[in-house]
Amino acid sequence: MIDYSTGQGEWTHWILEETVFDERNLAKFETIFAQGNGYLGVRACTEESYPGQTRNCFVAGTFNRFDDREVTELPNTPDFIALNLVLNGEPFHLERGTILAYSRRFNLKNGEMIRQVVWESAKKEQYELVFRRFVSMQDRHLIGMRLEITPLSGKTDVAMRSGIDGRMTNSGAQHFHEGDKRIADGVHLQMTAATTESKIDFVFNCTHRFWKDGRLVSPINKPSIERRYLGTEMKVSLQESEKLVFEKTCSIHTSRDIDNTCGDLGRLKEASLSELIRYAELGYEALLTESARVWEEKWAAVPIKVTTDRGFDQLAIRFAQYHLTIMTPSHDSRISVGAKGLTGEGYKGHVFWDTEIFIMPYFLFTDPEAASKLLEYRYCTLDGARLNAKRRGFRGAMYPWESAGTGEEETPEWGPVDVVSGTPTRIWTGLIEQHITSDVAYGVWQYYRTTGDRDFMVRCGYEIIMETANFWASRVEWDQPSGRYYIQDVIGPDEYKEHVNNNAYTNYMANWNLRTAIRCHEELLHADKEAWTKLNERMRIQEASEEWAEKAERIYLPQPRSIDDVIPQDDTYLHKERIDLGKYRNQAHVGLILEDYNMDQISQIQVSKQADLLVLFYLLENQFTKKVKRANWSYYEPLTVHDSSLSLSTHCILACDVEEDELAYRMFEQAARIDLGPNMKSSDQGIHSASIGGIWKSVVFGFGGVRSLDGLLRIDPRLPAAWEALEFPLYWQGDKLKVRIDKKRLQITNGTNRNESLSLHVRGRLHTFKQTLDLELVEGGASVEQAN
Structure with missing residues (x-):
């Protein structure tokens, strides 16, 4: 089904190929072959329609709320890709007629997808069709399409319907008010729409051109305007072996675009359509060449080479780098990376801790400017984080578990079915999975200590770290009997443990956040008294620093047990029931345990969804001895079922640290195959963004042994035996x-x-x-x- 070895010569380990068409597997290839440029993303749906398809196109940052009872999400924009193709009266469709030859190849190096089909209709007439598509890296608004049709068995009348389909929804939710529609010269189409709640204007343009055996021709056009749709039906006649080339050039602009200088919608409509027509005249090949040139520059800046006879490993690394590039809006600091990038509706385009802990490190060490923009997003949403804290009765800034445009909490209240009650499962993460607040601060500090960018700290970083420290100072609770501050009723990274007290990861990271805020305060006071004075006037940081110090000193930090050096993940984890987890650790599909237990029951079992306490040994590794790391690895890893895509890459890095080399490589392979592997249902809702970042981390932080340890670089390699x-x-x-x-x-x-x-x-x-x-x-x- 997937061929990983198609690329030859200069394309070796750059090409993915779908070798057999199967309607049941459409979603897999829609995700892994998705195209984008950080501004927009398009799922790789086919031009003809099938019942199992999800036709998605997203523009980063354009969040909208369907109604007051739902959270905000990235709206699914109108569809350019669909083509209704009829050949001699027979609709082209791969579930009808006979497929004589089929290949769909995706080129990671230049971002182009090519589908080649030899198809025989029910009338036994044969056709060769070549579909090509790219999303431009040269102009972020541009999408290019090309179709070649060659009749192989006689004269053919070709009828094609193409347009802009505004009837798209997010699983039934329509996010757009219908706007203006027009068709110029029968081939230039323009539609406008505005999001219903956020009031963002969109302008969609497309135009068509035809050639017969290299000669530009004008087909018979029949334009149409319907509700939420405009298009044109085009007819051309071909002789046997005569090649028809059809090109469709498309663009998307919004009133929110950082490069929008038009001022009003009317001027944006005129400017964007004129620009598109100029692009169309250049032609598909010229536009692809320009986009490929930008891709070449990007690849030249981040080359990773593995010397091995296992070519899949090299391909997997490039696959990760490709998707990291197309998911990241490095052009605009008001936007960050969603948990599915721009490849699907999963998690509604929301931003998680995935960004700072799993995705940003790639850019931190390869493109620091892009990393700074990801962190500036957190500064842009700092007021929203402050509002979250205030609503919960705390001070400072409490970053949301799921973030969108404002920084306010966007986690849905209800989720999948509870297998015991048959009702929706209550989602608690938005209320009590609070470690993300210190994760954001950690990302800021890592950026600073790795780059030395003090200007960023003065503009954004110091304030983020100090306001998150203010949150923790107000969040901790005094426990009189122990003489310590506790953090109660939380969820740690292990989301199979809800409503726990003193989750070790949360407590240690809160303590780190408080102590780092103290360092920031002292550094700023001595290095930039003017900036310190401004922050002190707004935030009273002199007074706050005294509270940070007192609470950092007395916050409870779970310690290794004397009998085995195991640190309790929380107050009760080590006392819970132990069961045989073999069924769930060897599962073919994640989440099998949720078919047998509900969340209340899972919370009473010693089982972890993903790495929890062990993440500390990667983030704060200097605080723990190698003996303690190994003891906790030996205890917790067998209890982890890796039901989160974040888990395997983290464990790969830690396996390298504890010298479990064979297991580390096996976990890297498993992480690389979450999206890229042969499991046809693993990626239906979109790419696993954090896991994609984790592939790079496994290679560079795990096998390369790279760490940024508070401003000190460490490289301690442990190459796999196969490399x-x-x-x-x-x-x-x-x-x-x-x-x-x-x-x-x-x-x-x-x-x-x-x-x-x-x-x-x-x-x-x-x-x-x-x-x-x-x-x-x-x-x-x-x-x-x-x-x-």
């Missing part, structure tokens, strides 16, 4: 490094030399260099061969 070498770029403190690791050596080249010298730890030893570092890797350390 001979690994090469990757790494931005550090303004310099771009090229890292090469093999079984015996670590080589680093500084391509920018902005710093006088760079220092890093390798297997416990500090090394300093300016331009190159060449180390022999030996167990227990590394000997210097060359450093200059």
